[in-house]
Amino acid sequence: MSVAELKERHVAATATVNALRERLxxxxxxxxxxxxxxxxxxxxxxxxxxxxxxxxxxRTLQGHTGKVYSLDWTSERNRIVSASQDGRLIVWxxxxxxxxxxIKLQCAWVMTCAFAPNGQSVAxxxxxxxxxxxxxxxxxxxxxxxxxSRILTGHKGYVSSCQxxxxxxxxxxxxxxxxxxxxxxxxTGQRVSVFxxxxxxxxTSDVYSVSIxxxxxxxxxxxSCDATARLWDIRIFSRAVRTYHGHQGDVxxxxxxPDGQRFGxxxxxxxxxxFDMRTGHQLQVYRQEHDNNDIDTPTVTSIAFSISxxxxxxxxxxxxCYVWDTLVSKVVLNxxxxxxxxxxxxxxxxxxxxxSALCTGSWDKNLKIWAFGGHRRVI
Amino acid sequence: MQANRIKASSSVELDGGNLxxxxxxxGKHRIQAEVKRFEQEARFLEQELQELDKTxxxxxxxxxxxxxxxxxxxxxxxxxxxxxxxxxxxxxEGPKEHGCKCRIL
Numbered sequence: 001m002s003v004a005e006l007k008e009r010h011v012a013a014t015a016t017v018n019a020l021r022e023r024l025x026x027x028x029x030x031x032x033x034x035x036x037x038x039x040x041x042x043x044x045x046x047x048x049x050x051x052x053x054x055x056x057x058x059r060t061l062q063g064h065t066g067k068v069y070s071l072d073w074t075s076e077r078n079r080i081v082s083a084s085q086d087g088r089l090i091v092w093x094x095x096x097x098x099x100x101x102x103i104k105l106q107c108a109w110v111m112t113c114a115f116a117p118n119g120q121s122v123a124x125x126x127x128x129x130x131x132x133x134x135x136x137x138x139x140x141x142x143x144x145x146x147x148x149s150r151i152l153t154g155h156k157g158y159v160s161s162c163q164x165x166x167x168x169x170x171x172x173x174x175x176x177x178x179x180x181x182x183x184x185x186x187x188t189g190q191r192v193s194v195f196x197x198x199x200x201x202x203x204t205s206d207v208y209s210v211s212i213x214x215x216x217x218x219x220x221x222x223x224s225c226d227a228t229a230r231l232w233d234i235r236i237f238s239r240a241v242r243t244y245h246g247h248q249g250d251v252x253x254x255x256x257x258p259d260g261q262r263f264g265x266x267x268x269x270x271x272x273x274x275f276d277m278r279t280g281h282q283l284q285v286y287r288q289e290h291d292n293n294d295i296d297t298p299t300v301t302s303i304a305f306s307i308s309x310x311x312x313x314x315x316x317x318x319x320x321c322y323v324w325d326t327l328v329s330k331v332v333l334n335x336x337x338x339x340x341x342x343x344x345x346x347x348x349x350x351x352x353x354x355x356s357a358l359c360t361g362s363w364d365k366n367l368k369i370w371a372f373g374g375h376r377r378v379i
Numbered sequence: 380m381q382a383n384r385i386k387a388s389s390s391v392e393l394d395g396g397n398l399x400x401x402x403x404x405x406g407k408h409r410i411q412a413e414v415k416r417f418e419q420e421a422r423f424l425e426q427e428l429q430e431l432d433k434t435x436x437x438x439x440x441x442x443x444x445x446x447x448x449x450x451x452x453x454x455x456x457x458x459x460x461x462x463x464x465x466x467x468x469x470x471x472e473g474p475k476e477h478g479c480k481c482r483i484l
Contacts, residue, residue: 006410013417020424027428031436039441054457058470077466095469198416201423239423259447280427281437283444308453327448356454356467371470372454378461 025245028280036274036284037329047330048310054374055323055333057340058357061092061367063099068361070112071348074119075166078352080359081122082367083113089124091136094352094359094369103134103146112161116169121149123172123186125159131174133186152184154191161210165217173220173234175207181222183234193237195222196230201240203230209253215260219277223251229265231277244275246282253302258309266300272314274326286312286324288331302348307355315346321360335360335370342368 001009034042066085073080079100080092087108091101109127116122125131131152138146157177165171170187179202181195196202205225213219219241223229227247230240249268256263257274262283266272272286298318305312305326312324313335319342321335335341344363351358358370453459454467 003407003410006407006414010410010414010417013414013421016421017417017424020421020428024424024428024431027431031431031434033436034438034441036441036444039438040445043445045445048456050457055455198412201420242427258451262444276437276440279434279437279440281434283437283441306453306455308451308456308459309448310453311455327445354454354464354466356464357470358455369470372457372467373471374457376454376456376463377458378452378463379458 031279031281035282035329036327040327045327047325047328048332050323050333051374054372055335055338055370056373057335057338057368058371058373059094059097059369060340061090061094061097061369062365063090063092063102064088064365064367066365067344067347067363068365068367069110069347070124071350071359071361071367072114072122072163073350073352073359074115075117075353076119077354079115079119080350080367081113081115082361083110083124083126084365085110086365089113089122089134091122092367094357101136101146105132106148107132109158112159114162114164114172116164117167118169121169121186123162123164125162125174127158129153129155129158129176129178131155131159131162131172131184150186150189152182152186152189152191154182155180157206160206160208163210163212163220165212166214168217173210173212175210175222177206179203179205179207179224181207181210181220181232183237193234195232195234195237195240201230201243203228208251211254211256211263213256213260213277214258215256221254221256221263221277223254223265225250227251227267229254229263229275242277242280244280244282246273246275246285247271249299252300255303255305257305258307262309264303264305264312266303266314268299270297270299270316272300272303272312272324284326284329286314286326286329288322301346304349304351304358306351313349313351313358315349315360317345319343319345319362321346321349340368342366 064084068084070083078095087105089103107128111126113124121135123133132148133150134146135149155176161175172184175181180197183193203224207222207224209223229244231242247267251267253266274284298316302315312326314322319336322331323333325332342362342364346360348361361367
């Protein structure tokens, strides 16, 4: 086939794909007969009502000397690892506020960190295009630093996100600026699978976030600068299972819903969204005007669901941290305006394993622990 | 870095442009590979269109969704289904932080 004929085929194939995407979009629109808010209100649901002192900041974890970029809780409840612009990981006992480890990184430009399921190792990644693993029980070197126990190299762009597979110390998923996600075997340092890249239905721009389904750890979702989220099955790396459209800007953060059937996203377009994993439907858009009338809409930097999924915690670039009632799509509290709140952007947040505490990390260099301190009625 | 993320421009729409130079063997192979990827993508999209014919509307799953959310105990809710766990309140039994309220009133 001549180059000219090939070019014609290229143009035709492009037009076909664009037309099919448009048909899909319209067909999906016909199936959106309601959303979560519409249905919940029709069933008489009212917004959750908090008293002013119900949610309190009960710890401030101070120690980083730069912006906090990422945090992760252990699965056994009380410990947190955080990553900062100061080029360090710190491991905290959140209950006592004590630092148990401070790890100086070879590459200071860290973007993400994660705790291994057994709480004995931490992983981090960033602009070095690699994911470094540290065993917290290692003997320190003569400079007092914990040595790297494994370095995972292979990405052709920065590592923006990483998460261990639940109950598997040796399997880790990373998201990268090279548009792909990788599954790694940490024990050998080898890449097991690539998701995206040369294969069709991969992301077409940087991946910013990944979230593994805790109910079915074969599935994970990724969020990208290409304004989509994509669902992957680790057993089928040749294509994405599904692509979720709707956002009008970069998808900065993705997080599975507690039931593992849905997931949330947060974006540069200022909204959070809830998608149904199986059907692909966009179930709800969480969109709110912000008080200070910024000319630029504050972007969503990070999200987490409460353990039932009734609440969605969302951090924004202007320092707000909205608590959304996910059923009625209403902001019921703004942690950013509470006493003792952060003084800068909230860049990351996460819920403890038992759902009793929320940790927020901020550009003000601190982490804060929030919990419900009011009167609780159990029905 | 100005931000904690490097923001790249996104490329969502395919415009069919930016094709390699003609007469370049490597360019020809690249175009061929791209055409194959788009044709494969088209097949996946057609499959998805067919699946959508069998997909229920949004409302079909929402009753179950509400029931699931409301049946799970949640330490952050002022009113929650049980059982509650005493350890939920451990954050208020620890050392007080200077200037911070950390006792249940």
